Amino acid sequence: MIRKVAVLGSTGSIGIQALEIIHASPELELHSLLCGSNLDLLLKQKEYYAPSIAAIASPCGNCPDDIISGQEVLQKVIDGADTVLNAIVGSAGLHASLICSDRGITLALANKESLVVGGELLRDHITAGGIIPVDSEHSTIFRCLHGELRPVRSITLTASGGSARYISVDKLQTAGADEILNHPTWDMGERITVDSATMVNKAFEVIEARWLFGGIQIDVVMHPQSIVHSFVRLEDGSWKALLGKPDMKVPLQYALQYPDRGLDLISDDSPLDWGALEFSELDNRRYPAFDSVVRAGQDGRTWPAAANAADEVAVAAFLARKISFGDITTVIEEVLAGHTASDITDLKSIMEADRASRVEAERIVKRLC
Numbered sequence: 001m002i003r004k005v006a007v008l009g010s011t012g013s014i015g016i017q018a019l020e021i022i023h024a025s026p027e028l029e030l031h032s033l034l035c036g037s038n039l040d041l042l043l044k045q046k047e048y049y050a051p052s053i054a055a056i057a058s059p060c061g062n063c064p065d066d067i068i069s070g071q072e073v074l075q076k077v078i079d080g081a082d083t084v085l086n087a088i089v090g091s092a093g094l095h096a097s098l099i100c101s102d103r104g105i106t107l108a109l110a111n112k113e114s115l116v117v118g119g120e121l122l123r124d125h126i127t128a129g130g131i132i133p134v135d136s137e138h139s140t141i142f143r144c145l146h147g148e149l150r151p152v153r154s155i156t157l158t159a160s161g162g163s164a165r166y167i168s169v170d171k172l173q174t175a176g177a178d179e180i181l182n183h184p185t186w187d188m189g190e191r192i193t194v195d196s197a198t199m200v201n202k203a204f205e206v207i208e209a210r211w212l213f214g215g216i217q218i219d220v221v222m223h224p225q226s227i228v229h230s231f232v233r234l235e236d237g238s239w240k241a242l243l244g245k246p247d248m249k250v251p252l253q254y255a256l257q258y259p260d261r262g263l264d265l266i267s268d269d270s271p272l273d274w275g276a277l278e279f280s281e282l283d284n285r286r287y288p289a290f291d292s293v294v295r296a297g298q299d300g301r302t303w304p305a306a307a308n309a310a311d312e313v314a315v316a317a318f319l320a321r322k323i324s325f326g327d328i329t330t331v332i333e334e335v336l337a338g339h340t341a342s343d344i345t346d347l348k349s350i351m352e353a354d355r356a357s358r359v360e361a362e363r364i365v366k367r368l369c
């Protein structure tokens with residue numbers, strides 16, 4: 001049966017790769033496209049891939065009639081889809097995930113922020129098997145656990161350490177955006193590339209894993225080559241993993257075709273291409289934000305929403321060359337120190353914490369500029 005896919009965040013790094021996969025897969029059909037603000041690319045994608053619906057989230061004065069925008073845009077792109085790929089960046093992606101959860105629609109989830117800020121509200125959809133992870137580490141764990149009958153002892157997420165791994169700790173504080181955006185192993189959107197260098201991304205992934213694979217101990221190891229995409233350790237002491245050159249099309253194809261078997265060869269590498277594989281402990285001096293954000297995840301309630309909002313504001317200011325790389329951690333830690341957490345009852349409670357934390361983060365950024 002043909003599966004209709006909605007691609008949210010179609011003009012981004014993940015969205016663009018997803019469109020290529022859907023185009024090449026006879027069993028997948030592109031239902032709709034949604035982007036944030038890149039109208040030029042959206043128009044090109046609409047012409048080339050011919051979805052039923054194309055939409056833009058930001059206000060669009062000069063939009064052609066066949067591009068929809070404005071209120072209810074999310075409902076319209078999701079209506080009629082069998083699977084929704086959520087590749088929106090930031091907490092802006094949560095609303096779409098909640099619509100999928102309410103309607104019982106399969107969610108191929110790249111937008112890890114949905115689980116970081118709103119895991120509580122997505123619990124039922126996770127339990128119902130409605131979320132298939134796209135993040136490479138979580139896709140690996142999902143695949144290693146699939147059909148595994150023996151008890152699991154722990155999960156180990158691998159972390160490349162991003163560009164910060166190759167910059168001395170002294171110089172890191174003042175490292176520039178060009179240096180930080182030069183990720184050694186993955187080619188991704190700007191925010192996640194900066195988050196890889198601070199390891200806020202890995203802290204988010206710990207939170208994401210906790211929601212997806214609840215109750216299992218989660219560890220993190222440094223692995224600069226990004227060949228092993230995470231491990232599952234079984235009670236008998238044996239380790240399972242998925243290996244291959246870093247390529248997001250592998251987890252994307254798996255999630256979009258799940259549970260059917262993906263037959264299209266994506267990666268054609270050999271162990272002889274990989275070289276030596278190294279693993280080491282995380283260096284906390286180099287990645288001070290990691291512990292703060294993991295702790296926010298452990299504390300739960302609106303703490304992770306505050307951490308995410310602070311990080312979104314700080315990364316945008318860093319990319320705009322307003323604050324230094326080291327300041328990103330300062331913004332996150334100060335916002336968390338001043339945050340008053342509340343229980344998560346609905347989307348509104350999260351959005352209120354998100355809003356207040358952004359205001360606070362902007363104030364701190366202004367002081368640091």
Ligand code: NAD
Pocket residue numbers: 008009010011012013014015034035036037038057086087088089090092110111112113134135136186187188189190191192248
């Ligand atoms: P990106 O910045 O390249 O693209 C983001 C997309 O989201 C764009 O199409 C943008 O137009 C859209 N967008 C932004 N705000 C929006 C809004 N309010 N409504 C609708 N669309 C909006 O980001 P990316 O690297 O593709 O990452 C997307 C998500 O996938 C992030 O959550 C990221 O953490 C996750 N992820 C990315 C990778 C990767 O390799 N890029 C790997 C794992 C997980």
Ligand code: MG
Pocket residue numbers: 135136137205
């Ligand atoms: Mg990842």
